[in-house]
Amino acid sequence: xxxxxxxxxxxxxxxxxxxxxxxxxxxxxxxxxxxxxxxxxxxxxxxxxxxxxxxxxxxxxxxxxxxxxxxxxxxxxxxxxxxxxxxxxxxxxxxxxxxxxxxxxxxxxxxxxxxxxxxxxxxxxxxxxxxxxxxxxxxxxxxxxxxxxxxx
Amino acid sequence: xxxxxxxxxxxxxxxxxxxxxxxxxxxxxxxxxxxxxxxxxxxxxxxxxxxxxxxxxxxxxxxxxxxxxxxxxxxxxxxxxxxxxxxxxxxxxxxxxxxxxxxxxxxxxxxxxxxxxxxxxxxxxxxxxxxxxxxxxxxxxxxxxxxxxxxx
DNA sequence: CAGTATCCACTTAGATACTG
DNA sequence: CAGTATCTAAGTGGATACTG
Numbered sequence: 565x566x567x568x569x570x571x572x573x574x575x576x577x578x579x580x581x582x583x584x585x586x587x588x589x590x591x592x593x594x595x596x597x598x599x600x601x602x603x604x605x606x607x608x609x610x611x612x613x614x615x616x617x618x619x620x621x622x623x624x625x626x627x628x629x630x631x632x633x634x635x636x637x638x639x640x641x642x643x644x645x646x647x648x649x650x651x652x653x654x655x656x657x658x659x660x661x662x663x664x665x666x667x668x669x670x671x672x673x674x675x676x677x678x679x680x681x682x683x684x685x686x687x688x689x690x691x692x693x694x695x696x697x698x699x700x701x702x703x704x705x706x707x708x709x710x711x712x713x714x715x716x
Numbered sequence: 717x718x719x720x721x722x723x724x725x726x727x728x729x730x731x732x733x734x735x736x737x738x739x740x741x742x743x744x745x746x747x748x749x750x751x752x753x754x755x756x757x758x759x760x761x762x763x764x765x766x767x768x769x770x771x772x773x774x775x776x777x778x779x780x781x782x783x784x785x786x787x788x789x790x791x792x793x794x795x796x797x798x799x800x801x802x803x804x805x806x807x808x809x810x811x812x813x814x815x816x817x818x819x820x821x822x823x824x825x826x827x828x829x830x831x832x833x834x835x836x837x838x839x840x841x842x843x844x845x846x847x848x849x850x851x852x853x854x855x856x857x858x859x860x861x862x863x864x865x866x867x868x
Numbered sequence: 869c870a871g872t873a874t875c876c877a878c879t880t881a882g883a884t885a886c887t888g
Numbered sequence: 889c890a891g892t893a894t895c896t897a898a899g900t901g902g903a904t905a906c907t908g
Contacts, residue, residue, distance in 0.1 A: 580783040584751075588841040590754070593754065597748070599900090602741075631731070632729045632902095636904095639871055641803055648844045649844060650905060655870095659869095680833075681748075684829040689740040692800045775889075787891060812889040815889080
C-alpha cells in the first residue's frame with residue numbers, strides 16, 4: 565500500500581518537529597523566552613537593581629525582587645536554569661536551611677548575549693511602535709466603515 | 717475599608733504585569749520566540765538555504781520551505797511581522813494575484829541580532845548538554861532506588 | 869526558609885474546510 | 889494563489905495549600 569498525501573505530510577511534519585526539537589538555537593530561544601527566565605538571570609547577573617554586579621541571592625530574596633512570581637514558577641525556573649548549568653545552587657546546612665543561587669560563567673555569558681537583544685529592542689522600539697500604529701490605523705479604516713453602516 | 721493582604725498582592729501583580737507588558741525587551745522576546753517567527757525571518761533574511769542573501773519570497777514558497785507550517789500560522793506570523801515593520805508585503809494585481817514578502821532594514825537588523833543568540837547557542841550547546849545530562853543523572857539516582865524497591 | 873503538590877483557567881497551535 | 893474561518897487539543901502559567 566502506497567502512502568497517501570496526508571500520510572506523507574504527517575511524516576514530513578514529524579521529521580520537521582524532530583529537527584526543530586534538536587535545533588540548539590530553538591531550544592535556547594524557547595528556554596530563554598520563558599516568562600521568568602530573563603528576570604531571574606538579570607537579577608542574578610546584574611544585582612537586584614538590574615544595574616550592578618553579579619551576586620548570589622537567596623530563594624526568598626529572588627521571590628521578593630521578582631514581583632508577581634509564584635513559588636512554583638520560581639523553583640521551576642531556577643531548576644531548569646540549574647539543570648542547564650546557567651546558575652549554581654548552594655545549600656548550607658543551617659536551621660532552617662540556607663540556599664543561595666548565583667550565575668555561573670556560562671550563565672553570565674548568556675546573560676550578556678541576551679542583553680544585546682534587549683539593547684536592540686530598546687533602541688528600535690520607537691520604530692516598531694510607529695509601524696504598528698500606522699498598520700493598525702490602515703487596517704481599521706475599512707472595518708469602521710462596515711461597522712458604521714451596519715450598526716443600527 | 718482598608719485593603720486586605722491578598723488585595724494588595726493582587727494590586728502588585730497587576731502593576732507588575734502592566735510593567736512587563738510595557739517592557740520593550742519582553743515584548744520583543746515573546747514576539748521573536750514564537751515558533752515560526754525566526755524561521756520566516758531567517759528564510760527571508762538568508763534565503764531558502766539559510767545561508768544566502770535576503771530575497772523576496774512568495775507566500776506559497778515560504779509555505780513549502782518552512783516544513784510543517786499551516787496556512788493559518790504562516791499568515792498569522794507574516795501579519796505580525798508586517799505589522800511591526802520587520803517585513804514588507806507586496807501584492808501585484810495579476811490573475812491570480814501575486815504576493816511577495818521581503819525583510820525590511822529593520823527586520824534585517826533584528827535578524828542579525830538574533831543570529832548572535834543562535835551563535836551563542838551553537839557554541840555553548842555542548843556545555844549545556846553536558847550539564848544537563850550530569851544533572852539528570854544525579855537526580856535520577858534516588859528515584860531509581862525508590863522505583864526498584866517499589867516495583868512489584 | 870525553601871520549596872512541593874494539586875487543581876484550574878487560559879492562551880496557542882494544529883487540523884481541516886472553505887473563499888475571492 | 890493566497891489566504892480566512894472554525895473547532896478542538898494541548899501545553900503553560902497562576903492560585904492556593906501544604907511540608908521537611
